[in-house]
Amino acid sequence: MPASFTSFYFLCFYTFILLIYYLIPRKTQWVFLLFASAAFYLLTGNGLLILYPAAACLTAYGAVRVMAGTEDVKKRRWALAAALLLLIGALVVLKYINFGIYTINAAAFLCGAQGEMIGVFDFLVPLGISFYTFSILGYIVDVYNGIAKPQKNFFKTALYGMYFPSILSGPILRYREDGEQFFEPHPFGYRQVTFGLQRMVWGFFKTLVISERMNIVVNTVYDNYTAYPGSYIWIATICFAFQLYTNFSGSMDIVLGMSQTFGIRLPENFETPFFSKNISEYWRRWHISLGVWMKEYVFYPLLRTNMFMELGKKLRKKFGKKRGKQLTTFLAMLILWFTVGIWHGGDWKFVIGSGLLHWFYIVSGELLAPFFRKCMEKLSIDAKSKWVDGFRVLRTFFLVNIGFVFFRAASTTDACRMLASAVGVWNVGDLLRGGIFTLGLDVIETVIAIVSLLLLLAVSLLHQKGSVRERIEKKPVLFRFALWYALLFYIILLGHYGPDYSAAEFIYQGF
Amino acid sequence: MTREEVFETLNGVFQDVFDDESIVVKEETTADDIEDWDSLEHINLIAAVEQEFGIKFSMGQVVAMKNVGEMADIIMGQIKD
Numbered sequence: 001m002p003a004s005f006t007s008f009y010f011l012c013f014y015t016f017i018l019l020i021y022y023l024i025p026r027k028t029q030w031v032f033l034l035f036a037s038a039a040f041y042l043l044t045g046n047g048l049l050i051l052y053p054a055a056a057c058l059t060a061y062g063a064v065r066v067m068a069g070t071e072d073v074k075k076r077r078w079a080l081a082a083a084l085l086l087l088i089g090a091l092v093v094l095k096y097i098n099f100g101i102y103t104i105n106a107a108a109f110l111c112g113a114q115g116e117m118i119g120v121f122d123f124l125v126p127l128g129i130s131f132y133t134f135s136i137l138g139y140i141v142d143v144y145n146g147i148a149k150p151q152k153n154f155f156k157t158a159l160y161g162m163y164f165p166s167i168l169s170g171p172i173l174r175y176r177e178d179g180e181q182f183f184e185p186h187p188f189g190y191r192q193v194t195f196g197l198q199r200m201v202w203g204f205f206k207t208l209v210i211s212e213r214m215n216i217v218v219n220t221v222y223d224n225y226t227a228y229p230g231s232y233i234w235i236a237t238i239c240f241a242f243q244l245y246t247n248f249s250g251s252m253d254i255v256l257g258m259s260q261t262f263g264i265r266l267p268e269n270f271e272t273p274f275f276s277k278n279i280s281e282y283w284r285r286w287h288i289s290l291g292v293w294m295k296e297y298v299f300y301p302l303l304r305t306n307m308f309m310e311l312g313k314k315l316r317k318k319f320g321k322k323r324g325k326q327l328t329t330f331l332a333m334l335i336l337w338f339t340v341g342i343w344h345g346g347d348w349k350f351v352i353g354s355g356l357l358h359w360f361y362i363v364s365g366e367l368l369a370p371f372f373r374k375c376m377e378k379l380s381i382d383a384k385s386k387w388v389d390g391f392r393v394l395r396t397f398f399l400v401n402i403g404f405v406f407f408r409a410a411s412t413t414d415a416c417r418m419l420a421s422a423v424g425v426w427n428v429g430d431l432l433r434g435g436i437f438t439l440g441l442d443v444i445e446t447v448i449a450i451v452s453l454l455l456l457l458a459v460s461l462l463h464q465k466g467s468v469r470e471r472i473e474k475k476p477v478l479f480r481f482a483l484w485y486a487l488l489f490y491i492i493l494l495g496h497y498g499p500d501y502s503a504a505e506f507i508y509q510g511f
Numbered sequence: 512m513t514r515e516e517v518f519e520t521l522n523g524v525f526q527d528v529f530d531d532e533s534i535v536v537k538e539e540t541t542a543d544d545i546e547d548w549d550s551l552e553h554i555n556l557i558a559a560v561e562q563e564f565g566i567k568f569s570m571g572q573v574v575a576m577k578n579v580g581e582m583a584d585i586i587m588g589q590i591k592d
Contacts, residue, residue: 145571280549295550296574303554304570312558322530329551 005254006207013040018193018261026185030159033182033262040164044127052090052126057161059086060136061154064143068150080144084137091133094125099346128168130343134293136161139175141297148176156183163264165255169248171269171289178266186263198469199257201487202459206250208495210456213449214243216440222408225418228439230425233418235436237401240408242453245274248287267292272460274400277392279361282400290343299336308332330363344407349415353406361399448494512590517564517583524563528556538580564590 004010017036024032041050063083067076098120108117139160142148151157159182160175161167173179221228221236228236249270259266273286283291302308308328316324334356341355376383402419409415427435437443462468472480512520518536525534529547542548548556557573560566560582566589568576576582 142571145569145574147571147575299550300554300573301570304558304573309558325555329555 005251005258006204013043014258021186021262022188026187029186029262030156030183033163034155034159037159037162037164037167041127041162041167044168049124049126052094052129053132053162053167054158056087056090056133056136057158058154059083060140060161061151061157063140064150064157065152067143068152076144080140083140087133087137087140091129094123094129096342096346097121097123099342103348131170131172132161132167134290135166135173135175138172138293138297139179142174142176148179151175151179159183163259165258166266169251169255170287171252171255171267172293173289174267174292178264181264189263192263193261195469196257196260196262198484199260200254201257201484201491203250203253203255203257204491204495205452205487206246206253206456208491209452210449211243211246211250212496213441213445213452214239214246218243218408220440222410222418225409225414225421229421230427231422231431232427232435232439233405233422235431236439237405237408237422240404241274241397241401244404244407245270246456272463274397275393275460275464276396277389278365278396279358279399280365282396283358290340294336294340294343298339299332302332302335303329326366330366333359333362347411349406349409349412352412353403353415357403357406452494512587514583514587517586517590518579520563521560521579521583521586524559525556528552528559536579538578538583540579541577560586566590 005014017032021029021032038050041053060083063079066079070076101118101120104118105116139148143150151160160173160179163173163182166173217239218236221232222240225233252269256266256268267289269288271285271288273282276282276285308331311331312324312328314324315327318324319327337355337359338351339355340358341351341353344350344354373383376388381388405418405422406412406415409418437446441449459468462471472483475483522534522536525536525545526532529545529552531545531547534545542553554573557568561568564586566586568585572585576585
């Protein structure tokens with residue numbers, strides 16, 4: 001079975017699980033979900049790699065039991081340190097050791113060394129390692145801090161760590177908020193199951209109809225960018241922004257919808273991020289569970305270390321209260337954004353595109369804010385007008401897209417070359433004279449893509465005013481059925497799928 | 512220290528941290544009520560409160576406290592000890 005929620009085999013697997021889930025005694029539902037999760041991980045070709053998440057859960061279980069059994073601060077701290085070392089150690093070795101080696105080799109090459117200093121390792125990395133490791137780490141730290149209840153049952157810990165809808169691509173879970181519901185009995189509820197299924201259908205629409213089409217344009221240009229300079233790079237990058245968004249948020253719709261059919265609510269990961277007016281807001285609306293995790297387990301603890309406290313005092317003394325405070329947070333944010341970047345993958349293109357570049361945006365935004373305010377006053381522009389808001393949304397989208405060039409390009413060097421070409425070559429005319437139809441989508445396919453994107457936009461706008469599904473629910477029965485069937489047929493007719501067709505993998509799945 | 516006194520002191524700390532003398536904190540005041548109270552300022556606020564009262568919040572309390580009332584509860588608890 002391919003590790004994709006859109007594959008036919010997965011849907012058969014899911015249907016089977018859902019049926020059995022509501023037929024067995026409710027007290028055993030969680031045990032069944034644990035079996036299903038283990039089966040899912042084994043069936044998706046991971047085989048023995050299942051030992052990694054299992055070991056991570058065992059580590060969490062052991063550490064938490066030690067913490068629960070003692071009041072001794074030292075012992076608790078040792079248990080925490082040992083668990084963090086094991087979990088982060090496994091993540092670093094499996095995911096980042098080659099990044100370190102590449103960086104050392106590149107530095108040595110720049111210093112004049114011949115050949116590779118150190119050979120790279122070839123590890124099989126368990127799927128979803130970044131997601132399950134973070135969910136488990138958060139749980140252990142919360143128990144240490146006394147805000148999560150320590151779980152007494154190893155198998156329950158294992159279900160939390162390996163729950164199949166979320167293990168491959170998140171959302172990153174929080175035990176203190178999401179944990180207990182996994183083990184409660186869940187009676188069948190018509191509304192919850194239909195709502196869940198509807199959300200899954202919407203997820204399929206995003207991934208199979210939009211993302212897969214965008215993928216074609218993106219691949220054409222990014223795999224051969226020298227042949228597609230200037231405005232082609234712009235268009236492909238915008239397509240990539242929508243590909244990544246529909247792919248990742250669509251997979252979240254499937255994951256959250258699927259989970260809802262089991263009666264389990266998972267945290268939201270997206271809140272129409274492309275409507276954000278600045279970069280900070282964007283990160284509160286894009287991959288929310290990662291942002292929340294980073295804030296709670298990296299940024300806050302970092303700012304509360306003695307080193308940062310002392311530094312803050314010194315900087316405030318030297319530069320005054322306001323500037324001093326600002327400089328301290330900028331420094332802590334540098335570490336935060338490096339971590340966010342590297343979480344996406346052990347490669348400088350991620351460190352820059354999804355990390356440091358965003359740090360630069362936020363810092364320069366903060367520093368230039370007074371200047372922009374003055375400019376607006378001088379030009380007597382109303383900062384609260386809708387036009388200014390619209391401009392801010394477009395500006396944020398543009399800045400985010402520059403980061404996406406790094407994210408999608410094969411390497412940092414390629415990304416820089418592409419950006420240079422995007423700025424340096426002026427060929428919008430070519431694109432408009434039919435060049436746009438040479439990127440893999442013919443006229444009809446392009447129209448389908450645009451109509452589907454407009455549909456997504458309309459639903460996203462409606463979503464700003466509350467749940468769309470709830471509003472549909474209030475409509476007459478005939479209208480509701482017509483609407484959902486229309487969407488289903490739209491996907492069946494126009495989605496890129498089929499038994500022999502392998503949808504592009506969920507992009508975030510490799511993380 | 513009475514609860515009123517704790518709130519009075521807290522008020523001063525809030526005014527100082529957010530540079531706004533018009534702030535009056537109540538039991539139910541949350542981050543949504545004060546414009547600059549974002550995640551960055553939250554940590555600065557915590558540090559200032561700790562310094563003022565000579566106490567230490569645990570990391571769990573820092574992330575879990577929901578409003579100023581809860582903050583005052585923790586402060587009262589620690590001063591008594």
